[in-house]
Amino acid sequence: MATVEYRKIGKSFGSINILRDISFRIGDQQFVVLLGPSGCGKTTLLRMTAGLESVSEGDLMIGDKRVNDVHPRDRDIAMVFQNYALYPTMKVYDNIAFSLEVAKMPAAEIKKRVEHAAEILNLTDYLQRYPKQLSGGQRQRVAMGRAMVREPSVFLFDEPLSNLDAKLRAHMRTEIRQLHNRLKTTTIYVTHDQIEAMTMADTIAVMRAGKIEQIGSPDEIYDHPASKYVADFVGGSAINFLPGTMVAGAGGPAADTASGRIVLNGEVSAKPGQKVILGLRSTDVTVDSNGPIAARTVLLERLGHDAQLFCNGPDGQFVAVVEKGLRFDEGSEVRFAIPPAKVHVFDAETEARL
Amino acid sequence: MTVAQVRRMSVSDSPIPWLLPLVALLLVFTVYPLIYNIWLSFHEYVPRRRALEYVGLSNWTQLWEDARFWQSLTITFVYFAVALAIELALGMAIALLLDSDGFGFGFLRGLLTMTLVIPPAIAGMMYLLMEDPQFGVISYFLQWTGLLDPAHPILATASTALAGVLLPEIWQWTPFMVLIFLAGLRALPPEPYEAAMIDGASQWQIFRRITLPMMSKVIAIAVLIRGIDLFRVFDYVFVMTSGGPGTSTYTLSLYAWQQTFSFVKWGYGATLSLVTLAIILVVASLFIKIAKVRW
Ligand SMILES: Nc1ncnc2c1ncn2[C@@H]1O[C@H](COP(=O)(O)OP(=O)(O)OP(=O)(O)O)[C@@H](O)[C@H]1O
Ligand SMILES: [Mg+2]
Numbered sequence: 001m002a003t004v005e006y007r008k009i010g011k012s013f014g015s016i017n018i019l020r021d022i023s024f025r026i027g028d029q030q031f032v033v034l035l036g037p038s039g040c041g042k043t044t045l046l047r048m049t050a051g052l053e054s055v056s057e058g059d060l061m062i063g064d065k066r067v068n069d070v071h072p073r074d075r076d077i078a079m080v081f082q083n084y085a086l087y088p089t090m091k092v093y094d095n096i097a098f099s100l101e102v103a104k105m106p107a108a109e110i111k112k113r114v115e116h117a118a119e120i121l122n123l124t125d126y127l128q129r130y131p132k133q134l135s136g137g138q139r140q141r142v143a144m145g146r147a148m149v150r151e152p153s154v155f156l157f158d159e160p161l162s163n164l165d166a167k168l169r170a171h172m173r174t175e176i177r178q179l180h181n182r183l184k185t186t187t188i189y190v191t192h193d194q195i196e197a198m199t200m201a202d203t204i205a206v207m208r209a210g211k212i213e214q215i216g217s218p219d220e221i222y223d224h225p226a227s228k229y230v231a232d233f234v235g236g237s238a239i240n241f242l243p244g245t246m247v248a249g250a251g252g253p254a255a256d257t258a259s260g261r262i263v264l265n266g267e268v269s270a271k272p273g274q275k276v277i278l279g280l281r282s283t284d285v286t287v288d289s290n291g292p293i294a295a296r297t298v299l300l301e302r303l304g305h306d307a308q309l310f311c312n313g314p315d316g317q318f319v320a321v322v323e324k325g326l327r328f329d330e331g332s333e334v335r336f337a338i339p340p341a342k343v344h345v346f347d348a349e350t351e352a353r354l
Numbered sequence: 355m356t357v358a359q360v361r362r363m364s365v366s367d368s369p370i371p372w373l374l375p376l377v378a379l380l381l382v383f384t385v386y387p388l389i390y391n392i393w394l395s396f397h398e399y400v401p402r403r404r405a406l407e408y409v410g411l412s413n414w415t416q417l418w419e420d421a422r423f424w425q426s427l428t429i430t431f432v433y434f435a436v437a438l439a440i441e442l443a444l445g446m447a448i449a450l451l452l453d454s455d456g457f458g459f460g461f462l463r464g465l466l467t468m469t470l471v472i473p474p475a476i477a478g479m480m481y482l483l484m485e486d487p488q489f490g491v492i493s494y495f496l497q498w499t500g501l502l503d504p505a506h507p508i509l510a511t512a513s514t515a516l517a518g519v520l521l522p523e524i525w526q527w528t529p530f531m532v533l534i535f536l537a538g539l540r541a542l543p544p545e546p547y548e549a550a551m552i553d554g555a556s557q558w559q560i561f562r563r564i565t566l567p568m569m570s571k572v573i574a575i576a577v578l579i580r581g582i583d584l585f586r587v588f589d590y591v592f593v594m595t596s597g598g599p600g601t602s603t604y605t606l607s608l609y610a611w612q613q614t615f616s617f618v619k620w621g622y623g624a625t626l627s628l629v630t631l632a633i634i635l636v637v638a639s640l641f642i643k644i645a646k647v648r649w
Binding site (some may be wrong): 086 | 548550551554555556560564567580
């Protein structure tokens with residue numbers, strides 16, 4: 001059980017700066033997801049937490065201890081590596097058992113734990129194989145098993161499910177969450193999968209090019225994205241960005257866009273005349289013949305339980321998630337509406353939430 | 355052969371033109387001497403008649419009763435085992451120490467090749483001088499620490515002579531082991547080490563459970579190359595003790611040399627070298643099988 005705290009953490013490889021001014025605190029028993037695009041420094045931050053990468057600036061605290069110079073062995077963490085890092089000369093069983101063996105745990109207890117983990121991970125038939133005899137997804141599950149048998153003070157997961165099929169991934173998501181509910185171990189989990197972040201996290205930290213862009217609960221991040229970047233990156237479906245200008249309407253603030261005048265939530269703190277960008281999630285817009293936004297249909301893409309309608313409007317492409325049963329003629333005009341509370345307003349220049 | 359033919363052969367996909375020169379060399383310098391040696395082992399030179407005479411199996415049966423053969427075989431095994439064990443352990447230890455990207459380590463690794471450019475016979479002579487009871491630095495040092503009795507010079511005492519000969523052997527060939535091991539160590543993937551650190555393994559556990567298994571093929575190759583060489587040891591004993599004192603450092607190849615060139619027993623000398631060859635072949639093939647060395 002432990003807290004993890006980053007105090008003004010920075011990281012450079014030679015003269016190349018990778019991470020800047022990372023400061024946040026992960027409470028005991030928290031499940032934090034680091035979310036960000038490829039190359040933004042998620043693995044680097046995780047490896048620094050594990051002690052595999054030196055800390056260039058700032059203080060890294062685990063519990064009450066500054067661990068910048070503490071050996072990985074003494075940090076009491078378990079990690080699932082993005083590249084698995086299995087022991088090539090050991091069978092799956094020994095790969096999973098290794099940490100317990102070096103800790104001199106009784107063989108019977110080791111066997112029990114390894115077999116239990118193998119069962120959860122569907123690896124029981126593969127325990128006597130070598131890593132090179134496994135598929136990518138199987139290897140990833142071995143890497144997962146290696147962490148699961150331990151009871152560390154912090155779990156670090158680096159995209160542990162990236163190589164699994166959709167069904168197994170969903171299964172593993174619940175397993176990991178259940179593991180967390182049972183052990184209550186502080187967890188840092190890296191992913192670029194929206195659904196993983198939304199479903200598993202207590203707290204999401206959205207990263208962008210070496211910095212933390214926003215930290216908050218999944219709902220906060222989704223409902224109140226701090227910037228255009230977060231709005232764009234978080235949320236499984238597409239988001240439409242419409243440039244516009246604030247106007248003082250009769251019924252509260254509104255913005256004029258090329259597509260039409262869109263009424264905004266009264267809380268928006270923008271002055272009339274200010275240039276803004278409106279973010280409209282495709283799941284929040286509805287087809288409404290009296291709606292303010294007009295566009296011409298281009299393509300209907302069926303998603304299973306609903307459909308994505310691609311349109312061409314004055315601001316370029318406009319996407320809306322619609323009911324599956326609806327039919328549209330290609331090229332016909334459709335009008336859309338959106339509740340004012342669902343419109344995200346960002347400053348056109350800073351792209352910060354208004 | 356015309357130019358056109360040579361040109362055609364030089365782009366041939368068939369292995370034959372490429373193998374032919376090597377096969378010819380092998381035939382002349384390896385296969386023929388081997389067959390001749392086998393033929394020789396059934397004959398013996400008779401000085402009286404200045405000719406080789408057919409003696410049947412007598413050279414081979416003589417081996418069993420030849421106490422000196424068994425003694426030299428034992429000495430060779432001891433030399434082989436001690437040298438191999440020390441070179442392996444020391445070589446691995448030094449390789450682990452030098453496996454670093456720190457400043458100056460590249461230079462240190464380069465230094466290792468130094469002993470390998472010295473001809474073994476010269477290295478033997480160097481150690482002969484260094485172990486000299488009067489002015490040899492090693493003898494002086496050992497006497498100063500009280501480990502060596504001045505009345506019993508290293509190379510002139512039956513119980514220590516073999517150790518004296520092993521010194522240049524180990525000095526010269528441990529760096530060879532280090533080089534092979536370093537090449538292996540430097541090529542190991544870093545990820546398992548990171549995982550092992552996170553898994554809480556100590557340095558020793560990492561070495562035992564991660565490094566050694568990953569290095570097993572490299573170690574097997576090193577054992578094979580050095581082992582074969584060690585079994586044929588000649589230079590150091592020849593230069594330093596000539597097998598003495600008495601017969602206490604007579605190795606198999608030195609004994610075969612003595613029979614052939616000092617006693618002019620060409621047939622028996624040939625038999626002794628064939629036995630050496632046979633032992634090497636059997637032991638090496640067994641080792642390749644057991645250690646699962648893949649070429
Ligand atoms: N050892 C290194 N030397 C120099 N640059 C590095 C090194 N390791 C990583 N980087 C750089 O640091 C940046 C962040 O890398 P990192 O692996 O942390 O990204 P990531 O967020 O985990 O990406 P992904 O989602 O693709 O795994 C990248 O631009 C990468 O090129
Ligand atoms: Mg990564």
